[in-house]
Amino acid sequence: MTNSTTYQQPNAQGYYGKFGGAYIPEMLHRNVEELRSKYLDIIYDPAFQQEFRNLLRDYAGRPTPLYHAQRLSQQYGTTIYLKREDLCHTGAHKVNNTIGQILLAQRLGKKRIIAETGAGQHGVATATVCALKGVECIVYMGEKDIERQAPNVARMKMLGATVIPATSGSKTLKDATNEAIRDWINNPVDTHYIIGSVVGPHPYPDMVARFQSVISEEIRWQLKEKTGSELPTHVLACVGGGSNAAGAFYHFLEEPTVQLVAVEAAGHGVHSGLSAATTQLGKPGVLHGSKSLVMQTEDGQVVEPHSISAGLDYPGIGPLHAHLFDSGRGAFLSATDEEALQAAFNLAKQEGIIPALESSHALASLEYLNPVKAKRSEEAIPANAMITKDSVVVVCLSGRGDKDMATYMKAMEMK
Amino acid sequence: MNRISDLFQRKKNNILNVYCTAGYPQLNSTLPVMKALQDSGVDMIELGMPYSDPLADGPVIQASSSKALANGMTIATLFEQLRGFRQQIHVPVILMGYMNPVLQYGFEKFCQHAADVPVDGLILPDLPEYEYENEYGAIIQRYGLKFIFLVTPETSEERIRRLDSLSTGFLYAVSSSSTTGKDKDMHAVNSYLQRLQDLQLKNPVLVGFGIKDKATFRQACEHANGAIIGTAFIKALENTPDVEGATKKFITDIKN
Numbered sequence: 078m079t080n081s082t083t084y085q086q087p088n089a090q091g092y093y094g095k096f097g098g099a100y101i102p103e104m105l106h107r108n109v110e111e112l113r114s115k116y117l118d119i120i121y122d123p124a125f126q127q128e129f130r131n132l133l134r135d136y137a138g139r140p141t142p143l144y145h146a147q148r149l150s151q152q153y154g155t156t157i158y159l160k161r162e163d164l165c166h167t168g169a170h171k172v173n174n175t176i177g178q179i180l181l182a183q184r185l186g187k188k189r190i191i192a193e194t195g196a197g198q199h200g201v202a203t204a205t206v207c208a209l210k211g212v213e214c215i216v217y218m219g220e221k222d223i224e225r226q227a228p229n230v231a232r233m234k235m236l237g238a239t240v241i242p243a244t245s246g247s248k249t250l251k252d253a254t255n256e257a258i259r260d261w262i263n264n265p266v267d268t269h270y271i272i273g274s275v276v277g278p279h280p281y282p283d284m285v286a287r288f289q290s291v292i293s294e295e296i297r298w299q300l301k302e303k304t305g306s307e308l309p310t311h312v313l314a315c316v317g318g319g320s321n322a323a324g325a326f327y328h329f330l331e332e333p334t335v336q337l338v339a340v341e342a343a344g345h346g347v348h349s350g351l352s353a354a355t356t357q358l359g360k361p362g363v364l365h366g367s368k369s370l371v372m373q374t375e376d377g378q379v380v381e382p383h384s385i386s387a388g389l390d391y392p393g394i395g396p397l398h399a400h401l402f403d404s405g406r407g408a409f410l411s412a413t414d415e416e417a418l419q420a421a422f423n424l425a426k427q428e429g430i431i432p433a434l435e436s437s438h439a440l441a442s443l444e445y446l447n448p449v450k451a452k453r454s455e456e457a458i459p460a461n462a463m464i465t466k467d468s469v470v471v472v473c474l475s476g477r478g479d480k481d482m483a484t485y486m487k488a489m490e491m492k
Numbered sequence: 493m494n495r496i497s498d499l500f501q502r503k504k505n506n507i508l509n510v511y512c513t514a515g516y517p518q519l520n521s522t523l524p525v526m527k528a529l530q531d532s533g534v535d536m537i538e539l540g541m542p543y544s545d546p547l548a549d550g551p552v553i554q555a556s557s558s559k560a561l562a563n564g565m566t567i568a569t570l571f572e573q574l575r576g577f578r579q580q581i582h583v584p585v586i587l588m589g590y591m592n593p594v595l596q597y598g599f600e601k602f603c604q605h606a607a608d609v610p611v612d613g614l615i616l617p618d619l620p621e622y623e624y625e626n627e628y629g630a631i632i633q634r635y636g637l638k639f640i641f642l643v644t645p646e647t648s649e650e651r652i653r654r655l656d657s658l659s660t661g662f663l664y665a666v667s668s669s670s671t672t673g674k675d676k677d678m679h680a681v682n683s684y685l686q687r688l689q690d691l692q693l694k695n696p697v698l699v700g701f702g703i704k705d706k707a708t709f710r711q712a713c714e715h716a717n718g719a720i721i722g723t724a725f726i727k728a729l730e731n732t733p734d735v736e737g738a739t740k741k742f743i744t745d746i747k748n
Contacts, residue, residue, distance in 0.1 A: 102548040102617040103642040377596030
């Protein structure tokens, strides 16, 4: 197996180090090969770039602000900037990718869009761009998630999408992904599958990372305007599949002075049996078309993870992140359900921003990394991931908390 | 000689390959079902190793996999069950499954144990030809196992020839680009199979996906060496207390 030459760029077969590839049945070969052979030419075509950039600006509301969070900085004794992806149209970074993929699908001549969704954020972002372009949209969602996420189901329906319950297996995100892949197998000609994260067979992880890379592209010039330097000392992001982290890390991957900190969901605790901390608990395996780290039993059956945040509740992780973990380029921490909740309430009070539960995991890691009163962590934290008073920390605030109000209300009642 | 090659030497037409899920409907059904299939005159058995996330399979086979997993089936248990099975089962047996459980078991150890039992070949639909050539094919061949590639109506002629050159044993023609257990337009299937036949491939061709009864079996056999039945057979085993009887009735209905 050949190594990728850079962290950004997988090799020709889609490998980041040991992870990636395209482990797909022959029934998907034509679709995936069509995408692989065309995606770079299409997305770097000047007309595509112009349409993509215009939509990001005028429709999604980019650039999103890079906000110097002064009270949070004071609390943790350092300098913290929040990348405000929560201010994107539809409430999270997911729309960066769905805009890119709908334009790509149109150029591939596809008439029908399918997607999987867990909490419903990617489903809403997909239904949104399908409405924008007048394309049929089918979203697969686990039966259990449909019950848990009624407002997002209603949003998708209002946007004209058909929501199909995934009733197989554990009836959550991984099963919704299986059902979407099956739909693609059964509709090999007219359908494009908009995967929502940096997972799936090559070229999806690379393609989604490129669409999300606008996040770190903006951080660089925005930080330069504010501090005189393009490079922060730390970039913090939560990781489920890992799309917002891939976007926030992308233009810093080859900058060794920038510490990349990925925060996974530890659920009730990494070793509680109810966790989604894939790098801590997973082993190399194949899930949804690529080789990566996968939470599984000794017999290689994929296990159902747990997180309070549906967006991080996934038993795998994108191959880029598995490589960042394996190579030591990234520091992988975790935050529990309770810590994420505390971080959400803290940000609301300190800065007047109600974050998504996913993003709250990234914020929670500040409790371990800060120079003032750092907590002890279950994982060993690499020394250079620790923050000092001179650090410049960018936290990717990937989404807003409107969708999590039911959880937040419950947490307030219990206090 | 490998039982698969031997079968295709002896028989050129109407080869009936039936899929069953190991550990379904009961954990210990594996051998009784295989024995009943053989006794009913099935030419070859495709034995499915259950997986939690079987991408290429439809809901019926996935449900049988979930049941088998709930029954406690694992690869290790399957090899236990198959120990000594050649005293009773003489037809070729192919293990079908997905990469992840096989990787966890240990790919080489898996091939070694499969060859020891012995089964005759492997179908791993999510092992693509690049990985096969680069890493896994040599191991499979070292243990004398056949490896069967799939082709679909969307597979280009160039690619069919390439997969045919890599495939050993036979070529598995998926009747349309789909998961298992969907009804197919048999007219389109016929012209696709005719195309395959005209390519004069090195391997025999068995048709799978959408073959469910005597009529569809006959039709598939007109343009191929035989066919594979999966979903319809799994359905026949659902809710039956008598797997031997249900198996015999199902196969008899197809063959006569």
